Amino acid sequence: MKNIIVLLLLAVFAFGFTADNKVITVKGSDTMVILAQRWAEKYMESHPGITIQVTGGGSGIGIAALINGATDICDAPRPMKASEREKLKARYNTLGVEVKAAKDGLSVYLNESNSVKELTLQQIKDIYTGKFTNWKQVGGKDAKIIVYGRENSSGTYVYFKDNVLGGEDYTSTMQSLPGTAAVVNAVVKDQNAIGYGGAAYAKGIKYAAVKKDDKSPAYTPSEETIKNNTYPITRYLYMYLKVRPTGEIKDYIDWILSKEGQDIVTKVGYFPVK
């Protein structure tokens, strides 16, 4: 028995604790990838001994990487699902650590030539579930609505489905694109298109002003409407870690939440959490 215990202890030391290094990996949301890159670039300028590797791929892929131990930090524009927390619990005995890193108004993009200026949440839902297929059904011209959205590995896809579509399925005619930039690009080129994504990407398109219902005022995403939660589709942008951060990762998270980190949030086009 003693020999076995000695063997086990030797095995512990042989495998050892995971050696700390100065490479921090960040993976996840495509919505947040530009923000994450700007943070990393700025932080590495003032911390030359630290390397921060940022990749996108979508929130689902980022969370899977967190569970598999393939990334230190996962970016996600939606809260972690209970099923994902269960997987973290089974492998690491943890629920994960959630950091609210920024705020965003999940924006509805329209082509600049589109005569429609505002939509209620119900109208957006009806368009994305396939109930409305023509712009005249929401006060526009007689033209087919071309629906663009994100792929199902995207946190934005999940957030939009849960919070705007009430959990219903997207219309089968929706064209799924691999990133917010691709959605914006598609809407820029197609005058009958509609898309959704983060506020930071909106170049060459216009935002639909969004109303909670027919009787509510319409709001476009802005610092003020998102800060005071009057814009109806306001969300947090999260960073997830397996356990409470220490060392270089803690320093990096603290810096992101500092004024310097939050200034970058504003520059990129999102909104600070404080």
Add this chain to the structure above:
Amino acid sequence: MKKIYTISIILVLFAAVNFAQDSTAAKVGEVKDALTGLNESYLETKATVDALKKIKISGYIQSQFQSIESDGAATFAGGNFAAGMHNRFMVRRGRVKFNYDNDLTQFVVQVDITEKGFATKDAYVSFIEPWMKTFGLTAGIFDRPFGFEISYSSSNRESPERSRLFQTLFPGERDLGFKLEVRPQEGPLSYFNLKAGLFAGNGVNPETDNNKDFIGRLGFSFPFVDENLAIDGGISAYMGKVIVPAGKSLITVNSPTLATTTIPSDDADRSYLGADLQLYYELPLLGRFTLRGEYISGKQAGSSSSNASYTAAPSGDIYLRNFMGYYLMWVQNLGEKNQFVLKYDVYDPNSDVAGDDIGANAAAKLGAPDIKYSTLGIGLVHYWDDNVKLVFYYDSVSNETSSKLAAFNSDLKDNVFTFRIQYKF
């Protein structure tokens, strides 16, 4: 003349520009048509890919080396050793799971392929109602909804095997039947869940009687996200019957002097009550850990030679014993790649008798199936990469001794060391 030349040149240029414009317009039209075709093709391909994505295949293989203290020893660490052997290689589990996941409906088949042969592990359909997504029904062969350790996957479990208690009461973990699951999605009730159903009671084997056993668990899960603390648990019940064969007796072995023998008019009870608790938190300096515990007691219908649950129709007298068992398990993270495991489990198959009571009086009909066991397990789990994990584990098994029972005058030589490699995909 010059004017004529000039006019001619202008006319030629005008015609050329017109031709070029016509040509460009035609090309744009062609490109548009091609794009439309590509788009239609993309939508068709997407529909096919979406359908294929519903088919999920997963699995794992556990290959291991084991060494036990004596030749041919009986053990719960993967089955008894063959006569004359005290070490062995084996594929403990070779699982492949096929799942057609249509979101609210599922088709699941899981098989086990090892050197011992081919066995069915799961075969069930399940669906969740689409309105509230709260009520679900599962039918077929699947894990019994009792306690925590049964449904905790062998690929995730840190100890190589389930506790002796569970292996004895729920051989193979699965049973044939159906269950209703209630899992509220919102509000305070979302912290609770209920699983309950009726089962054949023979494990994965065919049904042999008209009795249906009730198995149920009321569970809770409290995630304190800000504190990164989780407290889960539940209470479980098993209410079943075992047929006493015609002409055979029901023998209640609850006394050190005399067993009660009756020719029953009713079937024998198989009834358990259990409670389980899991705590996930963090220790200063050491990091994340989980502490799990589970306790079960009740009446078990066995035979003269075994206290294990029947997996086929009984043919002899039924022995009824009051039993008790529990386990405590501590899993401590050591960095991200390693976990230290300490587990202690106890199974007393007959809590009415102890020590020298067993074997003292022939009339008491006590023997090897009434011996209590405790197992202290200590181990290390190393996660090599996303797919591979290594397990080093030592089980120190102690049995109750009785000077009146020859085979149990002293502690048996059945401590066992296991080294396991698992690949999971």
